[in-house]
Amino acid sequence: MNYSTINRITPYIFLAPAVIIMLIALLYPLGYMIYGSFRDWDPSQAIGESTFIGLGNYISLWNDPNFHESLTVTLKFAITVVFIEMIVGVGLALLLDRNLRGMSLLRTMFILPMMIAPVVVGLIWRYMYHPSIGIFNQTLEKIGLGSVDWLGQHALMSVIIADIWQWTPFIFILSLAALQSLPRSALEAARIDGASGWQQIIYIKLPLMMPVLIVTCLLRLIDAFKVLEVILVMTEGGPGLSTEILALRISRTATEFRELGVAAAMSNYLLMLLLILTIIMLAYNKIQELQAVRLRMAAEKEVD
Amino acid sequence: MYKPLKTLSMAAVATLMCASQAFAGPYDVYKDTTLVVNFPAHPHYNAVMKILPEFTKETGIKVEVDQLPYLKMRERQTLELGQDEGDYDLIAYVVFSKADYVYADQLENLARYFMNPKLSDPGYDADDLIDGYVYNIGFAGGNKGYLEGKTGSLFGIPYGSETSILGYRKDIFKKHGLQVPANYDELLDIACKIPKLEPGMGGLSSRAASGHHASHAFLLHLAPLGGRIFDDQWNPIVNNAAGVKAANALKTIVDCGPKGAATFGFGEALGSFLNGDTAMFLDTTVVAGQINNPKKSRVVGKVGWAMHPMGVRRGSQTGGFGIGIPKNAANKEAAFLLMQWLTSKKGDKLVALAGGNPSRFSTHQDTDVNKKFPHMKTFGEALKHADPDWRPIIPVWGKINADLGTTLSKVLTEGLDTKQALDGVAKRTRAIMDEAGYYTWK
Numbered sequence: 001m002n003y004s005t006i007n008r009i010t011p012y013i014f015l016a017p018a019v020i021i022m023l024i025a026l027l028y029p030l031g032y033m034i035y036g037s038f039r040d041w042d043p044s045q046a047i048g049e050s051t052f053i054g055l056g057n058y059i060s061l062w063n064d065p066n067f068h069e070s071l072t073v074t075l076k077f078a079i080t081v082v083f084i085e086m087i088v089g090v091g092l093a094l095l096l097d098r099n100l101r102g103m104s105l106l107r108t109m110f111i112l113p114m115m116i117a118p119v120v121v122g123l124i125w126r127y128m129y130h131p132s133i134g135i136f137n138q139t140l141e142k143i144g145l146g147s148v149d150w151l152g153q154h155a156l157m158s159v160i161i162a163d164i165w166q167w168t169p170f171i172f173i174l175s176l177a178a179l180q181s182l183p184r185s186a187l188e189a190a191r192i193d194g195a196s197g198w199q200q201i202i203y204i205k206l207p208l209m210m211p212v213l214i215v216t217c218l219l220r221l222i223d224a225f226k227v228l229e230v231i232l233v234m235t236e237g238g239p240g241l242s243t244e245i246l247a248l249r250i251s252r253t254a255t256e257f258r259e260l261g262v263a264a265a266m267s268n269y270l271l272m273l274l275l276i277l278t279i280i281m282l283a284y285n286k287i288q289e290l291q292a293v294r295l296r297m298a299a300e301k302e303v304d
Numbered sequence: 305m306y307k308p309l310k311t312l313s314m315a316a317v318a319t320l321m322c323a324s325q326a327f328a329g330p331y332d333v334y335k336d337t338t339l340v341v342n343f344p345a346h347p348h349y350n351a352v353m354k355i356l357p358e359f360t361k362e363t364g365i366k367v368e369v370d371q372l373p374y375l376k377m378r379e380r381q382t383l384e385l386g387q388d389e390g391d392y393d394l395i396a397y398v399v400f401s402k403a404d405y406v407y408a409d410q411l412e413n414l415a416r417y418f419m420n421p422k423l424s425d426p427g428y429d430a431d432d433l434i435d436g437y438v439y440n441i442g443f444a445g446g447n448k449g450y451l452e453g454k455t456g457s458l459f460g461i462p463y464g465s466e467t468s469i470l471g472y473r474k475d476i477f478k479k480h481g482l483q484v485p486a487n488y489d490e491l492l493d494i495a496c497k498i499p500k501l502e503p504g505m506g507g508l509s510s511r512a513a514s515g516h517h518a519s520h521a522f523l524l525h526l527a528p529l530g531g532r533i534f535d536d537q538w539n540p541i542v543n544n545a546a547g548v549k550a551a552n553a554l555k556t557i558v559d560c561g562p563k564g565a566a567t568f569g570f571g572e573a574l575g576s577f578l579n580g581d582t583a584m585f586l587d588t589t590v591v592a593g594q595i596n597n598p599k600k601s602r603v604v605g606k607v608g609w610a611m612h613p614m615g616v617r618r619g620s621q622t623g624g625f626g627i628g629i630p631k632n633a634a635n636k637e638a639a640f641l642l643m644q645w646l647t648s649k650k651g652d653k654l655v656a657l658a659g660g661n662p663s664r665f666s667t668h669q670d671t672d673v674n675k676k677f678p679h680m681k682t683f684g685e686a687l688k689h690a691d692p693d694w695r696p697i698i699p700v701w702g703k704i705n706a707d708l709g710t711t712l713s714k715v716l717t718e719g720l721d722t723k724q725a726l727d728g729v730a731k732r733t734r735a736i737m738d739e740a741g742y743y744t745w746k
Contacts (some may be wrong), residue, residue: 042699043382044408066707095454130572131564132581151567152717239567239717241710255379256516257703258404 033085037264043254050261055263067266069241070249077156077245078224081163086162086217089171092210092236094174094201097179107176111169122233125162126151129234155235155243162230167223171216178212179205214285221281246270330422334638335364339721341394341642342381344625346463347593349396350569358644359656365638374398385410390632393639396463396625401515405628406444406459412629414427414442414458417640419464425644427618432649432664436690437462440697448536450697460628461647462663467612467690468524468621469683471494471577471585471595474608476502483501484610488529491586491613492553496560498583506562508553509573512716517569518554519709524549524586527694528612529617533704533733534696538742540733542708543726546616550724558716565731566716570598578603586612588623589683609679618689624661656680700740704733 032047037057039112041050061067092110096103128135129150137147150158182205190204196198206213228247231237237252244252246266254263343349349371356367370392372380378401385405391556397405405411418424438461439452446456449469472484480501485491496508510524511517526532531546541547558565562581564572572585577585578594578601585591591658594600595607612620627646629639646650647663656662667673668684695701711729714720737743 042404042408044386044404044410046386066710131567132562132576133579137563147563149564149566152564155567228446235567236513236515236517236569238644238710238713240714242514244514246711252515252706255375256706258699259703 015157016206021217033264033267037268038259038260041259041264042123042260043258043260053261061262061265061269066241067249070244070246073156073241073243074225074245074247076162077160077227077243078221081167081224082217082220084160084164085168085171085220089168090175090206090213092172092203093175093179097176098299107173111173113166114169116166118227118229119233119234121162121166122230123157125165125230126234129158151235152239155239159231159234159243162234163224163227166230167220172213172214175209175268178209182208210288211285214281218278218281221277225270225274315676330425331363331365334579334635336366337635337638338366338368339393339638339642340368340391341396341639342370342372342377342384342392343396344377344398344464345371346464346625347404347590348625348655348660351655351658354658355646355651355654357634357644359642359651363641363645365642367492367642377438381405385630385632387416387632390630393633393635394627394642395630396627397460398500398625399623400698400701402441402444402626403450403699403701406615407699410461410631412631412633412636414460414629415639417637418458419734420637421639423640423644425648428644428648429666431625432666433647434465434665434687434690435661436467436622436687436692437624437626437663440622440690440692441465443692448693448696451692460626461643462621462624463627463647464625464661465622465663465689466588466590466661467683468587469592469686470610470612471591471607471615472610473580473583473603473606473678474682475606476505476583477608481512483612484608486610487613488525488553488615489585492556495557495584502583505580506576506582507560507566508557508563508584508586509561509568509576510586511568511573512554512556512558512569512571512713513572514559514567514713516705517714518716520570521557521707522550522554522708522712523695524612525553525615525620527621527691528617529553529613530616532693534737537746538736538737540730541722542733543575543730547726548722551712551726554712555716555722560651566713588621588685590624591603591675592679593682609682611682611689619691619694620686620689622690622740698740700736704729705735707732707736729741 016080021089035048036047038052038054039047039050040053040056041047096107096110100106116124127133129137131149131152132149134150136150141147148154185210186204187200190200195203225245226247227245228251230244231245231248232251235243237248247270250263250266253259253266309347343352353369354370357368360366370380376536377396378398381392381395381397381401384392385395385408402411418430422572435452439460440448441462442458443452443456444450444459446453470485476482476498477484480497482494482497483490485494486504489509498505498507509519511726512521523533526542526547529546529550530544531544531550533540533542535541561568562576568576572592574585574591576582580602592609596604596606612618627643629636629643633639646655649664649666650664651666652664653670653673656667657676662668662673662680665684666689668680668687670680674680695705708729711725715722717727
């Protein structure tokens with residue numbers, strides 16, 4: 001082996017361990033899931049014993065009204081929680097981005113819900129929503145407003161509230177970090193030019209925070225599509241299918257219905273949906289960046 | 305001179321060895337064997353943990369228990385039973401697993417153990433085991449594939465099984481001069497009278513949450529009211545008059561139940577009764593131990609027990625756990641000995657006294673057991689009517705059960721018409737059964 005060959009393959013040798021780990025840890029399970037989704041696979045069988053049925057699982061899901069309902073619930077849930085969490089989280093970050101006494105304690109307290117195990121969050125909210133012993137209904141009754149059937153008639157709203165409570169802090173800390181790393185010069189220039197607080201937020205802070213906000217939103221969206229434990233503990237997907245999001249349906253399909261192939265196909269549908277969303281959001285981010293570059297270049301030309 | 309002496313002494317030693325073999329106890333061969341068993345975290349199996357040292361003391365066989373939450377247990381067993389060599393010598397399984405495990409050829413047929421004179425205890429008295437439990441949990445291959453019948457055989461023995469029973473507040477019934485309901489008309493009438501007589505109190509607390517809770521509650525009423533999920537040809541008949549009556553009974557019970565009853569799982573339904581929020585509770589016998597536990601209950605000493613009310617027939621539920629030997633177990637014979645010991649008259653009495661659910665008629669009549677748990681006699685009576693066919697135990701039941709449960713939840717919470725809802729369930733069930741091959745012979 002001559003010197004130039006060694007030189008050429010050296011980078012690949014250094015990359016090899018990472019590639020091998022990625023193949024084993026990432027691509028193998030993913031490939032296994034995709035392979036399984038084409039089979040009629042019962043948990044009592046090894047995957048090799050299952051029957052190949054082509055796109056059978058995908059087609060039957062496409063025509064399954066329960067899957068459609070689950071998908072609708074998932075979209076409603078994910079879009080609502082992420083939208084509200086983004087507004088509240090960013091709002092809180094804008095409010096608390098200042099040097100007040102005890103601010104670090106306050107910030108720590110804000111992020112506490114995120115640190116609690118999801119099963120515990122589910123149990124806490126389930127008891128708070130309890131029709132007779134729950135704090136909400138007891139308080140409402142004390143002030144004469146009558147009780148609310150939280151986990152019955154308003155189940156989806158109730159799980160949305162619990163999710164917002166738990167995950168708004170995530171948006172809050174990331175937004176706060178983004179805010180604190182903004183270039184002070186731009187803000188000072190705006191202040192000197194007489195921009196009001198709102199103008200600073202809308203024209204300076206938010207556009208500069210946008211790349212971080214898009215990634216944050218994407219992370220939350222991916223997570224919201226996969227939330228399982230809190231809803232499982234709070235409502236088990238009910239009443240009817242009103243809170244049965246896809247992650248819960250996948251879990252039930254694998255364990256209760258014992259259809260691993262269908263569960264794998266459903267996971268792949270979810271994966272495709274998330275991939276599309278990710279691509280759209282990253283593309284949007286790219287377009288924004290290109291626009292900013294164009295604007296900057298135009299401005300530079302004018303100065304010249 | 306020495307030669308005959310040597311022969312004589314050798315003969316004596318051989319005779320002694322043969323004699324000692326002839327008089328060896330059934331457990332001696334397996335002494336110091338360590339069995340690994342998989343049990344659920346469940347009140348009955350907590351009681352079993354207390355009596356296992358007695359088994360080891362008597363037999364010399366050691367037992368290591370892997371106790372798991374029961375849903376986790378099922379996952380673990382699915383993985384373990386699929387291996388060539390499994391970790392478990394004996395497993396407890398929920399009744400639904402019977403269909404899957406037997407169908408996948410993962411459980412030992414118990415015939416060859418009961419036929420083996422060295423293993424089978426002649427005093428076992430299998431006829432004393434509760435019929436409904438044995439056919440529901442232990443049998444496979446008989447009628448409908450999952451019941452007793454001429455083609456069936458035994459794959460497990462009920463252990464930690466349960467039936468349904470009516471618990472009622474003696475003080476409330478006495479205060480208002482109410483009779484304990486003996487049939488469904490009386491049950492529904494009293495369930496709706498209670499909230500008027502005792503403002504703030506519900507009639508009967510039932511599970512009703514979406515999914516298997518609602519389905520379970522519906523099935524509790526379906527069998528006594530004369531219904532079934534399928535006829536003998538696997539045609540869904542859940543939407544016939546009896547099915548509609550059972551669903552309407554559930555709706556009445558929920559409407560007259562405590563606040564928020566439509567979303568109650570088993571825990572909330574029981575909690576509501578223990579908290580004194582309802583006057584009746586119709587569900588599994590397994591709760592009896594908690595009713596008089598002052599740490600968990602506010603109704604200590606106030607609860608009476610009666611048989612599951614009658615509709616057009618008696619038909620209380622059968623469910624819970626059984627124990628079986630996996631095909632891939634390492635110590636099958638010793639596992640059988642443990643299984644036999646646990647479900648023997650002695651073992652059954654010991655576990656009952658430790659707070660478990662007995663599997664034998666005689667244990668329910670036992671003086672010592674009744675002295676400690678006076679409700680046991682009523683439970684024994686109820687068990688005579690335990691219906692092993694109150695719900696089908698077929699591999700596709702999980703899917704049908706989930707659909708039934710979510711649809712019934714819509715009836716209870718969204719006002720969906722009962723007949724229309726059950727027609728939908730029957731239609732979808734037919735499609736599931738068709739896909740699973742149940743109409744191949746039509």
